[in-house]
Amino acid sequence: MRDRKESTPSRMAAVWVRCGPAALVLCAALVPLAAPSISSYIFYLMFWITMASAFNIIFGLTGYLPFGYVAFYGVGAYVTAVMWSRLGVPIPLSILSGGVLGVALSLLFAPTLRIRGIYFAIVNFSCAMALRILVANLPEAWTGGSLGISLSAIYNPNASFYTMMALMVLTIWTVGRVSGSRLGIALRCIREDPEAAQVLGVDVVRSRLKAWILAALFPSLAGGVEAWYTAIIDPDSSFNLLITTKTIVYAMFGGLGTVMGPVIGAVSLYALDDLIWGKFPMLNLLILGLLIVLLVLFLPRGIVGTVTRRHASLRAVIR
Amino acid sequence: MRGNSVILEVKDISKHFGGLTAVNRLSFEVQEGTVFGIIGPNGSGKTTSLNCINGLFRPDEGRIFFRGREIQGLPPHQVAKIGIGRTFQVPKIFKRISVMENLLAPVLSSPRTDQELKAKAREHLHSVGMLEMEDRLGEELSGGQQKLLELVRILMFDPQILLLDEPFAGVHPTLKTLFYKKIHELRKQGKTFILVSHDLTSVYALCQQIIVLDQGEKIAQGRPEEIKRNERVIEAYLGR
Ligand SMILES: Nc1ncnc2c1ncn2[C@@H]1O[C@H](COP(=O)(O)OP(=O)(O)OP(=O)(O)O)[C@@H](O)[C@H]1O
Numbered sequence: 301m302r303d304r305k306e307s308t309p310s311r312m313a314a315v316w317v318r319c320g321p322a323a324l325v326l327c328a329a330l331v332p333l334a335a336p337s338i339s340s341y342i343f344y345l346m347f348w349i350t351m352a353s354a355f356n357i358i359f360g361l362t363g364y365l366p367f368g369y370v371a372f373y374g375v376g377a378y379v380t381a382v383m384w385s386r387l388g389v390p391i392p393l394s395i396l397s398g399g400v401l402g403v404a405l406s407l408l409f410a411p412t413l414r415i416r417g418i419y420f421a422i423v424n425f426s427c428a429m430a431l432r433i434l435v436a437n438l439p440e441a442w443t444g445g446s447l448g449i450s451l452s453a454i455y456n457p458n459a460s461f462y463t464m465m466a467l468m469v470l471t472i473w474t475v476g477r478v479s480g481s482r483l484g485i486a487l488r489c490i491r492e493d494p495e496a497a498q499v500l501g502v503d504v505v506r507s508r509l510k511a512w513i514l515a516a517l518f519p520s521l522a523g524g525v526e527a528w529y530t531a532i533i534d535p536d537s538s539f540n541l542l543i544t545t546k547t548i549v550y551a552m553f554g555g556l557g558t559v560m561g562p563v564i565g566a567v568s569l570y571a572l573d574d575l576i577w578g579k580f581p582m583l584n585l586l587i588l589g590l591l592i593v594l595l596v597l598f599l600p601r602g603i604v605g606t607v608t609r610r611h612a613s614l615r616a617v618i619r
Numbered sequence: 620m621r622g623n624s625v626i627l628e629v630k631d632i633s634k635h636f637g638g639l640t641a642v643n644r645l646s647f648e649v650q651e652g653t654v655f656g657i658i659g660p661n662g663s664g665k666t667t668s669l670n671c672i673n674g675l676f677r678p679d680e681g682r683i684f685f686r687g688r689e690i691q692g693l694p695p696h697q698v699a700k701i702g703i704g705r706t707f708q709v710p711k712i713f714k715r716i717s718v719m720e721n722l723l724a725p726v727l728s729s730p731r732t733d734q735e736l737k738a739k740a741r742e743h744l745h746s747v748g749m750l751e752m753e754d755r756l757g758e759e760l761s762g763g764q765q766k767l768l769e770l771v772r773i774l775m776f777d778p779q780i781l782l783l784d785e786p787f788a789g790v791h792p793t794l795k796t797l798f799y800k801k802i803h804e805l806r807k808q809g810k811t812f813i814l815v816s817h818d819l820t821s822v823y824a825l826c827q828q829i830i831v832l833d834q835g836e837k838i839a840q841g842r843p844e845e846i847k848r849n850e851r852v853i854e855a856y857l858g859r
């Protein structure tokens with residue numbers, strides 16, 4: 301009985317979940333050709349989807365809140381710019397090196413995963429800030445000091461647009477794979493109760509390290525691609541804390557721990573954010589802060605989490 | 620053969636928390652295929668002893684042998700891998716994942732396919748009358764159902780010895796009967812149990828050997844009928 305009542309919405313949801321994203325990606329792919337005026341908007345939308353989805357691997361699945369998440373993005377951007385401008389490495393390889401260094405950085409930070417809860421968030425935040433100071437103080441010949449590095453010679457909005465698109469698709473695909481895999485179950489167990497997970501034979505240290513590396517890889521790559529797109533980087537914007545904040549809010553709003561949540565969160569909130577930013581630049585931060593408070597109070601599971609909590613039959617479809 | 624070999628040996632273990640001695644030079648041996656009871660007043664060190672055995676705590680002194688192999692200080696996930704399962708006084712169910720995922724947690728590194736593992740999980744769910752709950756979230760289960768889930772969850776990895784911490788607390792008599800049945804069944808398959816419980820009737824009914832702890836020390840050991848008559852035990856339980 302229960303089944304019959306719930307089968308229609310869940311079947312509809314299944315169709316949506318399968319075809320919706322593919323259709324959207326296709327539309328987005330046409331933007332640089334058909335509607336270049338909104339191409340920057342779509343680029344950043346894809347950027348935020350990538351950031352929020354990757355962030356979901358560490359915060360949504362394992363419950364670790366890296367408040368210095370921007371560090372990976374910043375390192376990706378800087379390594380890409382330095383490799384290309386100082387060493388003459390082709391841009392795709394430069395971006396990949398950014399990813400490699402981001403992963404190396406995550407290994408360097410890995411011991412901090414022993415710390416849990418708010419302490420991890422604070423330590424991670426401090427690491428990111430230390431890194432920013434370090435980068436700002438590296439020899440100017442390398443990093444360009446506070447002025448940063450210009451990449452205008454390889455400015456290519458279309459190529460970088462499609463690279464970002466590929467990266468976004470890869471990120472969402474990876475999250476989907478991880479979430480449905482045994483690693484995904486292990487990570488969720490660790491999030492719920494690390495002690496119980498251990499007692500059941502889950503290798504907590506190894507599983508969360510895998511999540512941490514994946515969560516570091518994508519923002520590092522995204523940093524490189526964005527550097528290519530804007531063709532300029534500087535320490536202030538590459539290590540801007542607002543990037544962490546927005547990533548968190550987007551992921552939370554859509555629903556942590558679900559694959560579609562951060563995507564939905566980024567799509568809906570980025571539009572709002574863009575609007576507020578354009579109309580009330582001064583109030584933007586205030587509104588963002590308020591939004592975080594409201595989210596934690598009223599929508600702790602995000603949109604997707606709340607919907608699947610009410611409609612158990614959708615759990616199998618929307619993940 | 621069964622019942623003659625020692626599966627677990629605890630030798631002179633102590634555990635201190637600051638100035639407090641939670642477990643004091645505790646020793647005992649558990650025979651394979653038996654139910655071994657640990658009783659004692661609140662705070663007497665029962666849970667702490669289990670925590671030392673399964674690696675959540677490293678004992679400050681002493682050694683623990685599982686089938687002759689020294690295991691004290693091994694991390695809990697390795698203790699689980701060698702065949703020691705554990706349930707908790709307050710059930711540790713993963714709340715925001717499904718019952719099925721809860722059951723898969725102990726077998727994530729198993730070479731068997733997901734299909735096989737799920738079939739096994741359903742068998743276990745069926746055996747405790749919870750078959751139709753596999754898609755529920757852990758938090759949607761009642762307290763008693765959580766206890767049952769925790770029990771069948773450790774059965775998923777087929778441990779040799781099961782450490783049960785207060786399995787009967789807050790459990791309805793019907794469920795308790797189900798627990799008894801399960802324990803008997805598993806014993807017949809050769810499993811060994813360490814049962815920590817305040818439910819003396821159950822302990823006397825199920826265990827072959829019982830130790831009594833008081834303030835971290837073993838004050839008595841014996842078969843149920845011996846423990847029932849023991850003066851120190853009566854004293855410890857009824858107060859001085
Ligand atoms: N993690 C801990 N930190 C500090 N003290 C602890 C810790 N765990 C247990 N203790 C102390 O050790 C002593 C033994 O506790 P334990 O939990 O082993 O008792 P128990 O016999 O299981 O009691 P109960 O029947 O109430 O479950 C208690 O005095 C308790 O306060």
Ligand SMILES: [Mg+2]
Pocket residue numbers: 665666667708
């Ligand atoms: Mg206890």
